[in-house]
Amino acid sequence: MIYAFDTYYYDNFAKTVCIAFENWNSEKETAVYSEKIPITADYESGAFYKRELPCILHLLKKMNLNEEDVIIVDGYVSLNSDGKLGLGGYLFKELYEKYPVIGIAKINFRKKISTE
Template sequence: MIYAFDTYYLNDIAKTVCIAFEDWDSDIEKEIFTEKISVAAQYESGAFYKRELPCILSLLSKINLKENDIIIVDGYVSLNDDGKMGLGGYLYEALDKNFPIVGIAKNEFSAADSQRRSVYRGVSKTPLFVTAIGIDVDEVQKKIEKMHGSFRFPTLLKKLDQLTRE
């Protein structure tokens, strides 16, 4: 199963949504998980994970992950070639390196990262930025290119984004 997470903040409340789907090319989710909690930390530039990681871990505590499951986060796994981790890297560590983490970001991070891949989908000239840990990033890049939907954002990731804002 693939579990994609996103969080939306409104005042002091964080709404985290997870869409679970069976395959990279799925066009419909298998299950949706949602949770609202108080914001644990204020936004800190360069330390986004401090705000979002507690939200994801809280919702993950309600999901029974199994071997071979993959987690997608809205953001980065790694931020540069010097080992600076993004949200996905911290999540990987928090889960004792037991589950592969894929980061899909909408905006490019300025530092060079040899593990970052640009994914162009549909006719969009603007890429998605993909990083991964516990799974080969080049394989993931191909899978994301083929995810359902003909636009920049795959169908289920677009739905995930919409659900967090409702």
């Protein structure tokens, strides 16, 4: 099974949605999971996982992952060539490195450089 996660934010809540599908050629989802939980952290560049990881982990409690399952997240697995973890990397660690995590990011990551 392939599980694709995304979270969006409004007011003081985060809504996480996961679409499950059998394989990469599936034309229709197998299941859709969603839930709304309170936001636990503000957005922080380079530490997006602090905000989104709790949402994904909470929703994962509703699923029974199997050894061959794959997870897709809206974000990076690694932020740089030095191995700095992104959302996907932290999720991989939280899941005891048992399931492959694929990160799909829309924007190149650039850490803000302090001008002070």
